[in-house]
Amino acid sequence: MLDLLKEAISQTAEYAEIRYHKREQTSIEAKNGRLARVERRTLAGAGVRCLVDGCWGFVSTTDVTHDGLRKAISEAAEAARIGAELRREKVVLAPAKLAQGEFVYYDLAGEPSIAEKIQVVMAAEKRVRERSSLIVASSVRYLQYEDEKYIVTSDGAAAHILDNKPSFHVTATAGRGNQLEMAIKSWGVTGSWKDLLGKVRLDKAADDAADLAVRKLDAGYVRGGQYTVILDPMLVGVLAHEAIGHTVEADFVQAGSVAQGKIGQKVASDLVTMVDDGTIAGAAGMVLADDEGVLGQRTVIIDSGILRDYLHSRESAQTFGAEPRGNARAFTYSDEPLIRMTNTCVLPGKDDLDQMIAGIDDGLLLREMGVGGGQADSTAEFMFGVAEGYVIKHGKLGELVKSITISGQAFEVLQSVDAVSSDFICGLGAGHCGKWQPAKVDAGGPYLRCRVTVGGRHE
Amino acid sequence: MHLDLCDDLVRRALAMGAADAEVFYRKARKLEAMFEKNDLQVPKGDTYEGVGIRVLLGGSGGVRLGFAATNLLTSKSLENALSAAVAIAHASPEDPNYSLAEPAPAEPVPGIYDQSAEKLTLRDALDQGRLMLEAARDVDPRVTLDSAMYTIEVSEKAIANSRGVRLSEKRSLFVCQAMAFARDGETVSSFDMEVGASSQMSGMDPAALGRKLGEKVVATLGATTIPSFRGTVIIAPYAGAELIVSPITFSSDAENVQTGRSKWKGMLGTQVLSPLLSIVDDPSIPGGAGSTAFDREGVPAHRLDLIEDGVLNHYLYNCYTARKDGVVSNGRAAGTDQNTPSIGPTNFAIAPGERSLDEMTAACSKGIIVNRFSGNLDEVSGDFSGVVKGGYYIEAGKIVCPVREAMIAGNIYDLLRQVTGVSRESVEIADMRLPYVQFNGCSVTGKQ
Numbered sequence: 001m002l003d004l005l006k007e008a009i010s011q012t013a014e015y016a017e018i019r020y021h022k023r024e025q026t027s028i029e030a031k032n033g034r035l036a037r038v039e040r041r042t043l044a045g046a047g048v049r050c051l052v053d054g055c056w057g058f059v060s061t062t063d064v065t066h067d068g069l070r071k072a073i074s075e076a077a078e079a080a081r082i083g084a085e086l087r088r089e090k091v092v093l094a095p096a097k098l099a100q101g102e103f104v105y106y107d108l109a110g111e112p113s114i115a116e117k118i119q120v121v122m123a124a125e126k127r128v129r130e131r132s133s134l135i136v137a138s139s140v141r142y143l144q145y146e147d148e149k150y151i152v153t154s155d156g157a158a159a160h161i162l163d164n165k166p167s168f169h170v171t172a173t174a175g176r177g178n179q180l181e182m183a184i185k186s187w188g189v190t191g192s193w194k195d196l197l198g199k200v201r202l203d204k205a206a207d208d209a210a211d212l213a214v215r216k217l218d219a220g221y222v223r224g225g226q227y228t229v230i231l232d233p234m235l236v237g238v239l240a241h242e243a244i245g246h247t248v249e250a251d252f253v254q255a256g257s258v259a260q261g262k263i264g265q266k267v268a269s270d271l272v273t274m275v276d277d278g279t280i281a282g283a284a285g286m287v288l289a290d291d292e293g294v295l296g297q298r299t300v301i302i303d304s305g306i307l308r309d310y311l312h313s314r315e316s317a318q319t320f321g322a323e324p325r326g327n328a329r330a331f332t333y334s335d336e337p338l339i340r341m342t343n344t345c346v347l348p349g350k351d352d353l354d355q356m357i358a359g360i361d362d363g364l365l366l367r368e369m370g371v372g373g374g375q376a377d378s379t380a381e382f383m384f385g386v387a388e389g390y391v392i393k394h395g396k397l398g399e400l401v402k403s404i405t406i407s408g409q410a411f412e413v414l415q416s417v418d419a420v421s422s423d424f425i426c427g428l429g430a431g432h433c434g435k436w437q438p439a440k441v442d443a444g445g446p447y448l449r450c451r452v453t454v455g456g457r458h459e
Numbered sequence: 460m461h462l463d464l465c466d467d468l469v470r471r472a473l474a475m476g477a478a479d480a481e482v483f484y485r486k487a488r489k490l491e492a493m494f495e496k497n498d499l500q501v502p503k504g505d506t507y508e509g510v511g512i513r514v515l516l517g518g519s520g521g522v523r524l525g526f527a528a529t530n531l532l533t534s535k536s537l538e539n540a541l542s543a544a545v546a547i548a549h550a551s552p553e554d555p556n557y558s559l560a561e562p563a564p565a566e567p568v569p570g571i572y573d574q575s576a577e578k579l580t581l582r583d584a585l586d587q588g589r590l591m592l593e594a595a596r597d598v599d600p601r602v603t604l605d606s607a608m609y610t611i612e613v614s615e616k617a618i619a620n621s622r623g624v625r626l627s628e629k630r631s632l633f634v635c636q637a638m639a640f641a642r643d644g645e646t647v648s649s650f651d652m653e654v655g656a657s658s659q660m661s662g663m664d665p666a667a668l669g670r671k672l673g674e675k676v677v678a679t680l681g682a683t684t685i686p687s688f689r690g691t692v693i694i695a696p697y698a699g700a701e702l703i704v705s706p707i708t709f710s711s712d713a714e715n716v717q718t719g720r721s722k723w724k725g726m727l728g729t730q731v732l733s734p735l736l737s738i739v740d741d742p743s744i745p746g747g748a749g750s751t752a753f754d755r756e757g758v759p760a761h762r763l764d765l766i767e768d769g770v771l772n773h774y775l776y777n778c779y780t781a782r783k784d785g786v787v788s789n790g791r792a793a794g795t796d797q798n799t800p801s802i803g804p805t806n807f808a809i810a811p812g813e814r815s816l817d818e819m820t821a822a823c824s825k826g827i828i829v830n831r832f833s834g835n836l837d838e839v840s841g842d843f844s845g846v847v848k849g850g851y852y853i854e855a856g857k858i859v860c861p862v863r864e865a866m867i868a869g870n871i872y873d874l875l876r877q878v879t880g881v882s883r884e885s886v887e888i889a890d891m892r893l894p895y896v897q898f899n900g901c902s903v904t905g906k907q
Contacts, residue, residue, distance in 0.1 A: 032718045035551050040543040041797055042529040042536060043509075049501075056501040062508060062530055079502040079581050086585055087499045115550035122552075136719040137839075173720060173839055180722065182839045224687065224866065224904035255496040255605045256642045334505050371837045377650045378605070378640060381864065383846045385835035405835055405844035407866060436493075436606070455834075455844040455866035455904050 002160060005046075005152040008069040014077055015051040015093065017153040019291055020044075020064055021333035024146040028118055030125035031139040038118060045333040047291075048072040052080035054090025060334035094317035096324045097297070099151070099159035099289035105281075106164045106191045108146070117142060117193070124202045128172050131210035134217065136175035140206070143167050143430065145440070149291075157293025165189070165284060165440050166196045167430035170205045174213035181216035181402070182371055183387065185209045186430035188284035188440065195282060199427070212388060219402040222389060227454045228363035229406070230356055230447050233425035235366055235386065237443030240274055240344045241428065242374040243382035243410030245443070246435075248301055248309075249327075249339045250316035257378040258411065259307065267307045268414035271349050274302040274445075276311055278326045278342035283426045285344075285442035287326050291337040296326035301344075302414075313339050331437040338435060346445030349420025356419045356449050358395040364454065365390040365397060366404065369429060376410065383407040383455070405455040413450050421447035461486065462627055465619035468512060468537065473621060475545050478517035481559050481620035483755065484510050485796040487612055490581050492588035494607040494637075497596060499588075502581045508532055511796035512540055513559070516548045521555035523548040526799045556783045562623040565759040570746030571658040576613050576631035579660075584609050591635055591665035598673030599641065601680070605650065607637035609665060624757035632748060633657050634889070635665045641676040648679040649848040649863070651831060652697065656748040656889040675830070679849045682863035685905035691826030691853070691879070692867060692901040693819060696886035696893035698832040702843060704807060704891060706871050707738060709838040711765060711773070712802045713780035720839050722872055723771055731771045733878035735812060736896075738766040740775070742790070742805035749806040749890030753790065756800050760790030765804075769876075775802050808892040812881025816895050819880045821856040827903055828853065828895075829867060841872035847903075866904040874898045 005018045022044035029037040045062040046069060057079030061072045112120075121140050128138035144166040151159050167188030174181050185205040189195045231239060247257040254260075259267075268274075278287035278296030287296035292314050300308050310320060313328035316339060328337035357365060367388040374384025385405050391398035426444035433441045465482040472480035486508045493500040509530035516523040525548030527540040588609035595604050610633070617627035635655045641648040653672040657663050694702055710731075715721040723731050742751050742760040754760050756778050763773050776784070777792035777800050793803030820828070827850050834845010847865045851858045880897035 034554065037799055038524075038526065038547045038551060039799055040527040040540075040547060042527075042531060042540065043797070044529075044531050055499065058501050058503045060503075060505045062506070062532075075504060079504060082582050083499055083502045083585065086589060089498050113550075114547060118547075118550050175719070178722070180720070180839045182837060224868065224902065251495060252605075256603050256640070256647065258647065334507070336501055336503065370835060371839075375833050377833070377848075379647045379649075381846065383834050383866070385844070403837075403840075403842040403844060403868070405866065405868070407846055407864070409864075453864070453866070453904070453906065455868050 001150045002152065002158060004066060005150055006158065008066060008073060009152050009154050011070065012050065012073050012077065012154065015154050016073055017049045017292065018069060019047045019333065020150045021047065022148045023332060026114065026144040027142065028121045029139060029141040030122045032137055033129060035118065035122060043332055046072060047330060047333045047336065048076045049336060050076040050080045051091055052077055053084035055080045055084035055087040056091060057083055058336040091315050092318045093314040094324055096294040096314055098157040099293050099295050100157065101159060103159055103161040103288040105286065105288060108164060108192055111193050124206045127203055127206040128170065128210045131207055132214050134174045134176060134214050135172055135210055137173035139171045141169040151289065151291065151293045153293045159289050159293060161289055164191065166193060167284065168196065168202060168205065169430045170209045172209040172213040174217050176217050179217060181213050183209045183212035183216065184371060187427055188430045189282050190284055190286035191282050215400055216402045219400040221403055222401040222454060224455050226451060228360050228449065229452055230365045230449050232367045232447055233423060233444045234368045234427055236346050236445035236448050237428045238369050238374045238384050239410060240346050240445060241341055241441060241443040242376045242384060243380055244274060245276065245341045245344045246376055247378060247380045248311055250310045250312045250320060251339050252378055253310050255378065258380045262307045265307055266305050267411045268302050268305045269417040270305045271417050271420045272302055272305055272414050273347045275300050275347065276341050276344045280343045280426060283343040283442040284440050285342040287329065287342045290326040290328045291330040292328040294324050294326050294328065296342065299325050311339055311341060313337060329439050331439055335437040338437065340435065340439045341433065341441050343426055343442040345426055345443060346448065348422050348424040348446040351419040351421050353421050353447050356421060356447060357392055357397055360392045361394055363392045365392055366406065380410040382410050406452045407455060408452045413452055416451040417448050419449040423447060461615065461617040462619055462625055465617055468510065468541065469619055469621050472512060472514045472541055475541060476516065477514040477545065478522065479515040479559050479621045481513040481618065482510055483796045484617040485614065487614035489610060489612045490579065490584045491608055491610045492584040494588055494592055494604060497592065497604050502585055504581060509796045512544045513799065514544045514548050515557055518553040521553040522557045523551045523553055524557045525551065528797045556779050558778050558782050559620045559622050560624050560757045560778055563759050565626055565752040567752050568743055568745060568750045571630040571750050573631040573659045575660060576611055579611050584611050587665050591637060591669035594666040594669030595639060595673040598670055599677045601641045601643050602673045602676060603640055603642060605638045605640060610634045618757040620757060626753050626757050628752055631658055633660055633663045635663055635668055637669065637672055639672050639676050641680050643680050646680055648676045651675045651849045654889050658746045658748065662746065675849060679861040682861035684864055684907050685852050685862050686907040687903060687905045688825055689900060689902050691823045691897060691899050693826060693828045693895050693897045695828060695830045695895055696888060698829040699893045699896055700888055700891055701832050702836060702871060703896060705836065706838050706841060708804050711775050713774040713776045713784065714802055716774050717780055717783055726771055729771060730769050732766055732769040732875045734769040735878045735881050736766060736769055736875065737810040739808050739810065740765050740804045740806065744806050747806040747890065751805065755792040755794045758788045758790040758792060760805060763789060775804060777802050806890050809894055811883050811885045811894045814880055814883060816882045816884055819882060819895065819897050820853055820858060823853045823856060826853040827851065827862065827865065836871065841870045843871055844868035864906045867901055869901045874901060
């Protein structure tokens with residue numbers, strides 16, 4: 001295949017990139033005692049991008065024969081040519097560390113059959129359901145992307161990449177009278193089935209989801225307002241990804257995000273160092289080589305409170321005079337590469353969680369992302385749902401509170417950080433980041449103590 | 460021709476031991492101009508063709524279902540997909556409720572196929588997209604079109620099953636959507652969006668869409684924080700698409716009803732919403748963006764008066780959930796060749812009310828207009844909480860100022876029973892048509 005792509009690309013005088021991407025996707029979902037969905041999909045084809053007169057043209061096709069690829073290249077070049085008449089800012093690509101050779105992280109030799117996986121998913125769903133008589137609905141979903149890619153660019157990338165990203169998503173709904181409460185546990189890895197179950201035990205996730213849903217039936221609400229809170233590693237991951245990460249994606253920066261012009265400035269407390277790192281072994285956002293053929297690397301975004309770098313494609317890196325480090329990603333063959341995060345994390349500090357709790361007179365300990373996830377926009381104003389909140393009074397951890405949404409301006413929140421624990425967990429969950437097209441990402445960090453706005457209820 | 464491929468695969472599945480089989484085929488040609496940061500990002504072309512195969516294996520206590528899909532239509536890949544579907548069926552437990560659709564006449568919907576779309580090229584998509592971009596920028600130089608696209612798609616779907624269903628449909632769809640914000644020095648407005656869709660190119664007005672979006676974001680520059688209060692909230696159509704449409708479709712989805720996640724279980728024929736709310740789901744609207752003659756399983760789809768004066772008349776069914784309830788599917792199986800059939804609405808509309816938006820505003824002593832909602836909604840419990848985007852603060856019947864950093868929270872099912880107004884005006888957002896909906900007693904958390 002690599003030779004076929006190289007031959008096809010050799011016939012164009014312009015910059016071209018051909019990416020053959022075959023995805024075998026398996027989804028298994030059990031719901032309320034029933035095997036609700038098992039799907040096996042093959043999605044394969046070539047995405048061809050050409051750069052002519054400073055404008056991109058992109059064409060995707062399922063015809064990956066020699067003739068099919070040649071046709072796609074000529075159509076992409078034509079698209080670029082007509083686009084160039086309209087495009088004002090001309091695209092130039094920055095030099096990059098290009099991937100060459102074989103890139104394989106995982107070992108699927110011991111992967112169980114689909115029949116065995118179906119049994120495991122059904123057993124876990126049964127476990128959720130039988131955990132308590134108050135459980136009225138339950139589901140366990142397994143999703144696996146088994147990807148094979150060949151990427152060739154006319155300036156020298158030539159890589160064969162094998163990647164496997166499985167995830168679990170467990171939900172439990174508890175009910176009493178007309179009241180329903182839902183809880184979610186989800187996680188993902190880059191690796192095998194065994195790696196996935198090694199990260200979190202499925203039976204524990206089933207128990208935890210059921211227990212939380214039941215406990216939420218008796219939980220109260222919190223009054224909205226400004227609070228000192230402790231965010232757990234998953235919520236720190238959401239903050240790093242949603243609230244900061246998106247504002248430092250170079251395309252958002254160029255569009256006028258709040259991080260524009262802030263390189264070298266103090267944007268967070270001295271205690272905060274934040275990275276985007278495609279090389280974290282086994283994390284769900286691991287990228288060995290991106291979809292422009294650039295090697296996955298680590299970018300220090302915030303170094304001890306100072307904004308150091310944005311996240312780049314080859315195009316934006318040229319504009320900013322920066323180095324691309326593997327953040328141009330495409331979800332399927334028919335998507336063009338966009339600037340995306342990989343694994344976005346705050347690095348651990350020196351504080352102890354118990355001491356951090358003891359230092360709060362009136363606040364909340366917040367754990368995990370709630371139903372619906374999180375969002376942010378170019379102002380770094382963010383909001384996200386929290387799964388579990390615990391009242392902290394006079395340094396002591398108290399009762400569970402529910403339906404919490406936190407919001408704030410992310411850089412203001414990071415300025416307010418006054419303690420960072422020594423823990424580190426990269427575990428955003430099983431979800432996808434959405435930006436025109438989905439992407440598998442991960443995020444995490446330590447426990448952080450900071451100030452946020454909590455949306456609650458006014459009686 | 461595509462039906463022949465479906466027929467052939469159905470035959471092959473039966474030869475492999477399936478008791479019944481269904482093949483759904485989809486082909487699409489898509490042309491798209493993508494814009495970012497006020498500039499063309501990339502013109503894109505895509506040609507797609509794929510099949511989804513469902514096989515049913517007989518058993519004593521029901522049938523076993525298997526599904527596989529592929530977009531590689533080579534004989535080897537199709538053979539693999541057939542084998543994978545059969546293997547999954549063998550590994551799955553029996554279920555008495557799986558069945559395929561029985562043949563029934565499907566009335567073609569007029570106006571969903573614009574023949575001229577066949578001849579359009581990427582240049583046409585670029586030209587239309589440029590009209591939107593220039594119109595938004597002409598409103599005010601502070602407007603940034605963060606991302607936008609103009610898409611032309613011509614698609615064909617075909618379905619055949621072993622019960623005798625043989626249907627196909629061709630349609631075109633034009634979609635124009637954009638997200639924008641305005642920036643004035645250090646002040647940045649909220650992100651806001653506009654979406655337009657039509658089956659006919661003549662039904663699109665990209666310049667009007669760009670102008671409207673530009674005006675919306677400029678108007679929210681200089682937003683201020685407001686105090687917390689509990690009062691009137693007017694949900695504008697874009698916010699309603701998230702806050703109102705999604706819980707209603709969730710709770711009327713028969714699968715959610717049967718699995719206990721819907722609050723509307725056992726509530727057919729009873730009052731579930733305020734008497735001010737009536738909801739129609741109609742796939743037969745000529746030229747509608749969500750119009751179709753038949754659903755993902757080949758069941759003819761007709762208009763449903765889903766909710767009349769707040770009374771729930773129907774659940775949304777596919778064949779599986781219908782059989783489970785002992786009824787006939789009402790043609791709401793959703794999805795593509797890449798998925799097993801799920802459930803979804805077609806053209807979803809909330810009937811307009813009798814008061815104008817101005818009258819609703821004038822009658823409000825203290826409240827907020829929510830143009831867009833960015834937050835979480837738990838469709839099971841109905842609890843929601845999130846940030847108001849592009850919102851306006853109302854006091855003594857007058858709009859006082861655009862607001863920032865305000866959050867709203869409450870329970871949507873409770874609020875939808877206490878609706879105090881539905882506007883005469885309604886807005887079409889792709890396959891939805893929504894008015895402004897007002898309720899009282901919603902918590903607003905400000906930052907003052």
